[in-house]
Ligand SMILES: Cc1cc2nc3c(=O)[nH]c(=O)nc-3n(C[C@H](O)[C@H](O)[C@H](O)COP(=O)(O)OP(=O)(O)OC[C@H]3O[C@@H](n4cnc5c(N)ncnc54)[C@H](O)[C@@H]3O)c2cc1C
């Protein structure tokens with residue numbers, strides 16, 4: 416006989432989304448059951464953000480020599496120990512693990528079940544020997560690497576984000592399917608750590624970002640030796656004696672055959688919906704994920720879906736934000752609405768690429784000539800000069816009345832600058848606000864003021880301003 420649990424909230428999935436819901440609900444004394452079939456912490460901790468950023472940090476250290484020569488510093492006899500770089504990745508995960516652990520959550524008062532969960536009826540979930548009937552359910556089952564239907568893929572051994580960080584030796588030649596953030600972050604990391612890397616991108620690499628700024632990232636990666644083939648879809652793969660033969664069709668129609676030692680599939684994400692019994696629960700879903708309304712409720716009003724499985728923007732900070740919204744909705748019964756327009760994102764290549772708000776193209780479409788693009792280049796920023804980081808550009812998109820509509824940045828610390836601009840956007844700030852604060856000198860953050868001040872570039876020439884100055888002068 417199954418043990419019956421009747422919590423207030425049952426959360427399925429202990430990744431960024433599920434953990435945030437469980438922790439917040441427990442903090443308010445709400446009875447929560449959290450079910451996880453794999454590793455606590457989900458993708459972000461184990462196979463996503465954390466290992467990828469840790470590997471990128473190791474790769475940055477490996478590439479420092481090229482930059483250091485500019486400062487007159489050279490370290491002779493440099494070696495790269497890929498296994499030790501991987502140890503660093505493991506150590507970072509281990510350092511964060513306790514925060515996401517079963518023990519910590521049980522200590523918070525959460526009932527944690529390490530099982531696979533599936534609905535059998537609209538309000539009934541089964542996890543091994545448990546039957547859970549909760550007042551509300553939150554589905555936070557995340558996503559997995561989407562494996563495209565490329566002929567031969569099922570016959571070769573390929574890597575995804577779940578297996579890539581387990582490598583102990585640097586691949587000789589890493590072929591990557593997909594030029595999105597996963598493909599390009601991992602391309603740069605592995606190239607800097609000694610691999611030859613070829614990226615196959617069927618359409619445009621970093622297609623979700625500002626094209627002018629994305630091109631600066633692609634140029635930087637290419638200059639370091641990453642081969643990025645845009646407009647080149649992988650058509651088939653085959654096993655060879657030494658590894659894998661990748662066959663792709665280039666823009667000009669030519670067929671390319673590229674032998675590689677390893678293959679990474681980074682062609683987008685597929686929502687984890689299989690086996691969840693969504694039909695039995697009355698929860699509608701499609702190829703992109705579980706369908707939710709603005710309040711993150713599914714077609715079954717007692718079931719919410721958040722994080723990657725809900726098919727919107729797929730970031731850890733989105734999962735965390737959505738967790739806060741469903742807590743407000745479930746615990747406090749407040750109306751909530753997810754607004755993706757305010758969500759920033761950053762690709763952690765060198766240079767970094769950050770975005771928030773409306774893109775230049777979307778702003779022009781919405782506001783026509785009233786949308787202005789105000790740019791400041793890293794090459795004109797004194798801190799960028801002292802650091803030898805002069806490749807980069809910040810763009811503010813200003814709308815009617817000088818209101819900040821969006822921002823795109825490529826360059827060192829772009830992610831940190833996007834933080835400030837996300838706050839400015841959420842507080843509906845204007846160019847006047849962004850030009851009027853005191854920024855410490857010399858900082859990269861001064862780029863924001865520099866761009867915002869350019870909104871007023873014509874003001875000194877304005878005839879009325881000049882007349883006002885002349886009039887004021889008459890008063891002594
Ligand atoms: C390589 C890579 C790098 C990334 N880098 C960044 C980054 O730098 N910044 C950023 O913001 N985002 C990044 N992301 C995206 C980020 O990892 C995801 O958006 C985030 O992890 C989504 O969290 P989630 O809780 O929705 O899903 P997940 O973290 O996938 O958690 C879902 C959990 O549900 C469990 N589960 C699934 N089905 C069941 C079931 N039936 N029963 C019980 N448990 C189940 C799974 O085992 C899993 O642990 C990256 C992703 C990848 C792959």
Ligand SMILES: NC(=O)c1ccc[n+]([C@@H]2O[C@H](COP(=O)([O-])OP(=O)(O)OC[C@H]3O[C@@H](n4cnc5c(N)ncnc54)[C@H](O)[C@@H]3O)[C@@H](O)[C@H]2O)c1
Nearest residue numbers: 593594595596597615616617648649681682683729761762
């Ligand atoms: N820094 C970050 O925040 C970060 C880092 C990594 C991942 N992520 C998250 O993970 C998500 C998934 O990243 P991703 O890079 O896998 O997905 P993506 O959808 O951004 O990019 C996948 C790319 O693969 C290409 N592609 C698909 N099939 C192909 C084929 N047969 N041949 C060649 N190219 C093919 C697509 O055209 C696309 O450009 C991101 O959208 C983001 O939400 C975030």
